[in-house]
Amino acid sequence: AAPMATTRSNYLSSPEMDVAERQKDHPTINDYYKAQAEENKPIQYQHGLGNYSNVQFGDDRVSFKKSISQVMYQLPEEIADKMTISECPQQKPMKQRMQDYEEANAVVGPEKLQEMEQMMGDKL
Numbered sequence: 001a002a003p004m005a006t007t008r009s010n011y012l013s014s015p016e017m018d019v020a021e022r023q024k025d026h027p028t029i030n031d032y033y034k035a036q037a038e039e040n041k042p043i044q045y046q047h048g049l050g051n052y053s054n055v056q057f058g059d060d061r062v063s064f065k066k067s068i069s070q071v072m073y074q075l076p077e078e079i080a081d082k083m084t085i086s087e088c089p090q091q092k093p094m095k096q097r098m099q100d101y102e103e104a105n106a107v108v109g110p111e112k113l114q115e116m117e118q119m120m121g122d123k124l
Helices: 002-012 029-034 068-073 094-108 109-124
Strands: none
Touching: 094 109
16 A cells, blocks of 8 residues: 555645646636627526536646556556566457458447447547
8 A cells, every 4th residue: 555655645745736836728618608708697597608617627727648547557567577478369360250240240230330330439
């Protein structure tokens, strides 16, 4: 637990957290809502601005190059360099890959394949 606590404290004292002299270089979400609003009625009642809130999460001048998960679970280089993949898959010949592809298409079927492609396209 000690190494993780050390990593966490190093992360929180990183240069990204020092915002004393930093100016934000982009408008906030709050600025966006106020720019879109008309002055004659409350923001929440205007078209497209119903989600407006005065709640502010954190300081928008703080931005990190890596997420806290990436930092917490990153392997030290000396350990990562020693790791190997014990069962590296062998390169299949083109004929075997084609047979595997045709078999997979036959199992799944064109309709289901089209559905999956559509779903993936929608998510992108």
